[in-house]
Structure formats: structure tokens, C-alpha cells
Amino acid sequence: MSLVVRAESLLTPFSEIHQPQVTIDNRTITAIASRGALDEPHHADHLDFPGAMLAPAYLDIHTHGAAGHDVMDADDASFDAIGAFLAARGVGAYLPTTVTAPTDRILRSLEAIAGQIERAESNPQACAGAHPLGIHLEGPFLSHSKRGVHPPDNLCELSTDLLDRFWQAARGRIALLTMAPELPGSLEFIQAATQRGIRISLGHSNADTADALAAIAAGATSATHTFNAMRVLDHRDPGLLGVVLDDRKLYAELICDGIHVDPLLVRLFQRAKGPDHGILITDSISATGMPDGTYRLGNMNVQVANGRCMYQGSLAGSVLTMDRAVRNFAQFTQSHWSSAVRYATSNPARMMGLSHAYGELAAGRPANLVVLSQEGNILATMLDGRVIYRA
């Protein structure tokens, strides 16, 4: 039987439809139109959300965990809990993100996370929450001087052999890799990674302008948590950050919690990246959604108080959620919801090559969507045409 979802407005997110009626058959959107412009299917079920906005389900391409669980533990219970928590914050799919750790520990985690991705793929209808789609490998190929909290003893030189060991352990499930492009051998490394279909994101880096430009020419497509763990902008020596802000085709992540980046620079970021190349991420850790206290991030114990995650005097991830990131972005930039929603949906989907399934509401696409209040709070999340969360 068809399902018809109705609301006040719909963000495709490239255009806005008033009084939308979304028809869903067998997990797929079969029609979107304003009410009255479309005949209603006979014998349809109805879901009405008066006053609400419909938007594509959010994507989070950089999260280390939530709800008391770290993705590197990667057992069934932790992924079920993380998936359910993320879905309640509007996230339909995410990239579980590793941190620098001893090589054996990373290898074990990659193997276990790959198992969780395969579990979700083999039976999506049994998935009670957001889907893990692929792995974001953050570290160990980072700069010592911009490592943030990544443990210095476990940072590695660029090595295609080590990349291959990671790739084998992950059974080819590495989708995104953060690296510092100033490390020796970066161009060969970027080519080896992109040949495997891995997207390269530049970050935790002290790269100068030439190294940053060369990495982009070699195939890097994005920048990791722009401003954070990056060489500071010098107007005579722009470096990686200058390149990220100047290059309109390079995608760039932003942690929009009001702590990692000042709202003034969020506005500058939006002007620099335009509507199509900014990506909101959470960089959330296991403490997200939990009371203040001590929480794990990989092998580190992070102190969390008043929305700040600290380890040895440095910020160590966040307790940000995607719904809040979208609300913050709309508020800081005084933008229409569609601008903020694009940063959480179509932009990460396009960067990752996932637009066939995520990031846009259109006929023929899977029914992966969120229902938002006028304040941007999550009223419901729907994946493959099923309501998996309702406030």
C-alpha cells in the first residue's frame, strides 16, 4: 500500500514546495507535489505533520560515537545504540570515524566496523537507526604539530603498505581518509587511496600553500573540520586554510557548535564555500547525549563539562548533534533553512558519491527524510519509507 506524507513545506533541498504531498511505495518516493496538484492514490496510508518541514535525512561524515559508545568498539550493542541516537537527531546515515591509536587497535576496529556496515547492509529493514555507510579513517597519517589530541606515539608516516593493511582489514569499507598533505610521499599516497575509491580530506595539517594545492590537484576533495587543527591563516603565507577558503570547488567540513569555531567565522566560511561546498559535521564522541563526566575516545579518556570535551588541555571532539548543528548554522548565518539543510544533506552526499540514496528528496530516491518543526527540532526520521524515530 502507498504511504502519503503531508506537511507545511518541503526542502528538496534545492527548492521549497509548499503544502507538499510525498507518495512512497516500497521504500521509494514515487511522487512529490503540492497538495491538490496530484491525485491521491487510492487505499493509501497517511502521515500528516501539520506545520512541519520535510527535508532529506541528515548525513554525518565525521562522528566518533554517541550515547556512551565509541565506534571503535564496534559491537552490535554499541552500533545499535549509536544508530538509534543519531536517528533521533535527524541522521539517516553516517561514517563511523576512527582516531589515531596503535596500529593493531586500528586494524581490529576497522575489521569490526566493517562487520557492522555489512550487518546493516545485509538487512536494512532490521536496522533500527541511522545506517553506517563506510569508514572515515582520521589518523594515523597526521601532522605532529597539528595532531590535536591524536596520540603522538601512534602517528605514522604515509605508507601505501599500511594503507593496504587498513584497506584489507576494513574489507574495502574505508570511504574517507583525513591526512596531512605536507607529509613526504603525499601525492603517491593520494593516488593510491583515490584509486581504491577512498575520498581524501585534508586536515590535522600544517601544510603550506604549495603542498595544499598539490594535494588538491592530486585528487583531495575535502577539508577536515576547517579552522580546527590547521595552520593558522597568515595573509602573506595563506597555507592550507587560505586554500580551503579560496577554492570554491573543494568541500570543507565545519563543526558548528559555537565552541570550535566562532559564529563570525561561520559566516565567513559560508561566504567562502557558497551554497554547495560546505559540510556540517559533528565530530561527536561517545559522551554525546550523556551527562558530564569522563568518556572514551579511542584509547583516550576525555573530560566532558558544559559542552566541552577536553583531553590534556585540547578540545577532543564534541558533543554536538546534527539537528543542533543545522539550527546553529541557520542562526549564526541568519540563513533560510534550505541553506543550512544543504550543508547537512546534499553537500556531503555529493562529496561522497551517495546522491542516489541520500541528500535529496525526489521521485525515484529512497524515502530517507526528516520531519522538522519550524524551530528545526526533529519530529520524526524516516528511512526507506519506515518511521524509525518519532518525537
Ligand SMILES: [Zn+2]
Ligand atoms: Zn574527529
